[in-house]
Amino acid sequence: MELLGTGSEASRLSDVLFTEAASASIHMAKANLPKSLFVQHWLDLKWDQDFVTCLRTCLMKPEHLDWMDHIWKALDVTTQIVLGR
DSSP states (O other): OSSSSSSSHHHHHHHHHHHHHHHTTOOOEEEEEEEEGGGOTTOOBBBBSOOOOOOOOOSSSSGGGGGGGHHHHHHHHHHHHHHHH
């Protein structure tokens, strides 16, 4: 299965993962970033739009480090669900 065939599909998957992660109490932010940041690196992506939606996470406090294992596990499970694995 081709995961990131187009910019719109990558953006769609980011939107779905954003929603699914929130249901697992993992709250992220979305950013629409211009294709100019990625076009030289994501050579296999077909750019059918001028941006791609990316997810952003940030640890704000030292005590967040205590939650890293939980956060990564929740994101892994959520990603597997979104990708249908």
